[in-house]
Amino acid sequence: MYICSCFGITEQQVRQHADSGACTPRQIASACKAGTDCGSCVRRIQAILGRGACPRRELADQGEPVLTNLEDAA
Numbered sequence: 001m002y003i004c005s006c007f008g009i010t011e012q013q014v015r016q017h018a019d020s021g022a023c024t025p026r027q028i029a030s031a032c033k034a035g036t037d038c039g040s041c042v043r044r045i046q047a048i049l050g051r052g053a054c055p056r057r058e059l060a061d062q063g064e065p066v067l068t069n070l071e072d073a074a
C-alpha cells in the first residue's frame with residue numbers, strides 16, 4: 001500500500017527507513033523524499049513512526065526537557 005503517492009513510497013519502505021534509524025517525518029523525507037511534495041502523507045508517516053519502537057526518539061523525548069527540569073529545581 002502506498003503511503004506517499006507523490007513519490008510512490010510504500011508503508012514497507014517507510015518502515016525500513018524507520019528501522020534504520022529515521023524517527024521523524026523529516027528524517028523519512030531526507031531518506032526517501034516522502035512528504036516533501038504535497039505533504040498529505042505526513043500524517044500517515046507519523047502514524048507509522050508512532051507505532052514502531054524507536055530508541056532514538058525516546059532518548060530525544062527524555063533528553064533535554066529532563067535536564068531543564070533539573071536545572072529549574074536546583
Ligand code: FES
Nearest residue numbers: 004006037038041
Ligand atoms: S503523498 Fe507524499 S508528498 Fe504527496
